[in-house]
Amino acid sequence: MSNIILHKKDKIAKGTIQLTGSKSECNRALVIEALSQGRVKVKNLSDAADTVTLAGILKKVVENGHSPLTIDHSQKSSIHGLSTIDYGLQTIDIGPAGTAMRFLTAYFAIQPGEVILTGSARMKQRPIGLLVDALRKLGANISYVENEGFPPIKLGDGFAQQTNAVNIKGDISSQYITALLLIAARLPQGLELHIDGELTSRPYVEMTLAMLKQAGIQHNWSGNVITIAQQEFTDTALPVEPDWSAASYWYAIAALADEAELFLPGLTSYSLQGDSVITEIMANFGITSQFKDGGVYLTKEPKPLSRKIFDMKECPDLAQTVIVVCAALGHEATFTGLETLKIKETDRVAALQNELAKMGVKLVEKGQVYKLDCSGKFIPERIFINTYEDHRMAMAFAPLALLMPEVEVEEAKVVEKSYPAFWEDLTKVGFITQ
Numbered sequence: 001m002s003n004i005i006l007h008k009k010d011k012i013a014k015g016t017i018q019l020t021g022s023k024s025e026c027n028r029a030l031v032i033e034a035l036s037q038g039r040v041k042v043k044n045l046s047d048a049a050d051t052v053t054l055a056g057i058l059k060k061v062v063e064n065g066h067s068p069l070t071i072d073h074s075q076k077s078s079i080h081g082l083s084t085i086d087y088g089l090q091t092i093d094i095g096p097a098g099t100a101m102r103f104l105t106a107y108f109a110i111q112p113g114e115v116i117l118t119g120s121a122r123m124k125q126r127p128i129g130l131l132v133d134a135l136r137k138l139g140a141n142i143s144y145v146e147n148e149g150f151p152p153i154k155l156g157d158g159f160a161q162q163t164n165a166v167n168i169k170g171d172i173s174s175q176y177i178t179a180l181l182l183i184a185a186r187l188p189q190g191l192e193l194h195i196d197g198e199l200t201s202r203p204y205v206e207m208t209l210a211m212l213k214q215a216g217i218q219h220n221w222s223g224n225v226i227t228i229a230q231q232e233f234t235d236t237a238l239p240v241e242p243d244w245s246a247a248s249y250w251y252a253i254a255a256l257a258d259e260a261e262l263f264l265p266g267l268t269s270y271s272l273q274g275d276s277v278i279t280e281i282m283a284n285f286g287i288t289s290q291f292k293d294g295g296v297y298l299t300k301e302p303k304p305l306s307r308k309i310f311d312m313k314e315c316p317d318l319a320q321t322v323i324v325v326c327a328a329l330g331h332e333a334t335f336t337g338l339e340t341l342k343i344k345e346t347d348r349v350a351a352l353q354n355e356l357a358k359m360g361v362k363l364v365e366k367g368q369v370y371k372l373d374c375s376g377k378f379i380p381e382r383i384f385i386n387t388y389e390d391h392r393m394a395m396a397f398a399p400l401a402l403l404m405p406e407v408e409v410e411e412a413k414v415v416e417k418s419y420p421a422f423w424e425d426l427t428k429v430g431f432i433t434q
């Protein structure tokens with residue numbers, strides 16, 4: 001796979017960028033659609049590879065009466081997708097898609113037929129034990145194919161519900177909670193989910209419940225317990241908003257530019273996506289977000305940087321965007337809520353530390369708190385960014401091309417996971433790519 005080189009002749013960012021749909025909303029909507037027996041339909045599917053992969057799998061499975069056994073493994077999405085790895089059973093490979101891995105684990109746990117779920121080499125290092133434990137307690141038959149607690153997993157035939165009450169730790173990944181909530185209305189005894197300890201990525205759980213509600217599924221959330229009774233989906237169209245995490249890279253570009261006038265159609269101020277908080281975060285960098293004409297306009301005014309602490313617990317996917325902007329501006333901010341970054345597409349803390357070092361910036365870990373030390377910061381003539389198979393490393397560092405003559409980003413295709421048109425969109429505001 002090849003690298004991409006970026007240049008930008010001026011520090012002006014002006015244009016209209018139509019972002020693809022949110023992969024988080026799409027991946028929930030697809031599972032809801034599959035469980036709804038034709039009642040729910042998704043509108044505006046995302047081009048994100050994680051969504052294309054999940055959509056392809058669910059289409060085949062639903063066509064086959066919810067059994068995975070005759071999936072045509074020749075169908076592939078652009079970089080990852082369905083393939084057969086021979087564990088001696090039908091195998092579904094979801095590549096690097098964390099949400100697809102977790103949501104399909106819950107989905108297949110209650111479907112007929114046996115299947116093995118696997119993913120990329122990195123996916124095999126991303127924990128799934130807490131979700132498997134909860135599903136086993138509910139009555140699912142799941143075993144590990146290689147390492148305890150990690151994919152690949154084998155989902156056995158036959159689900160017989162043993163209980164409706166399960167506990168799950170809240171501070172590792174909210175995707176386990178979402179996975180359980182998505183199947184809850186289909187469980188004969190429903191679900192009473194007790195969240196133990198702190199809940200990380202909370203807006204993603206709220207998004208799940210809001211989308212289930214749009215599809216007719218009621219819930220009760222009281223203290224740390226979420227209850228969903230067995231119930232039917234209603235006829236609904238689930239519309240998907242453009243991706244606010246993708247929008248964050250445009251906010252970063254505006255923050256590093258001298259002049260910015262950007263329009264991102266389709267984004268709303270009442271989004272289900274927690275990452276819409278980027279509007280508030282970037283207000284600190286002089287970016288004004290004005291919602292009109294069915295989208296958001298970004299403009300920029302110089303502003304002295306004052307906010308020193310950023311808590312990323314509710315918006316972990318924005319961490320790289322905001323940390324790189326602060327580093328590039330030499331703003332010595334402190335970050336909290338980065339714990340879950342170590343189990344995402346790569347160890348994002350280590351990846352940030354390595355790449356920021358290339359411009360003399362240190363991200364110093366002090367327990368739960370991370371501080372940027374910009375005392376040695378310099379702007380090199382050119383920088384080579386390693387991406388660690390992480391789309392957000394590529395997209396968070398690309399805006400540096402506003403500050404230096406050349407930025408080379410490793411493995412350009414990595415962005416396909418969530419934002420395939422990223423490089424092409426950069427050219428619309430005057431970035432030169434080669």
Ligand SMILES: O=C(O)C1=C[C@@H](OP(=O)(O)O)[C@@H](O)[C@H](O)C1
Binds near residue numbers: 099173174201204
């Ligand atoms: O539910 C979702 O759609 C997501 C939840 C978050 O993961 P965690 O809950 O593991 O933090 C986020 O990082 C991921 O990109 C998408």
Ligand SMILES: C=C(OP(=O)(O)O)C(=O)O
Binds near residue numbers: 418
């Ligand atoms: C963490 C992410 O994705 P996932 O967990 O779904 O692989 C992400 O998109 O930043």
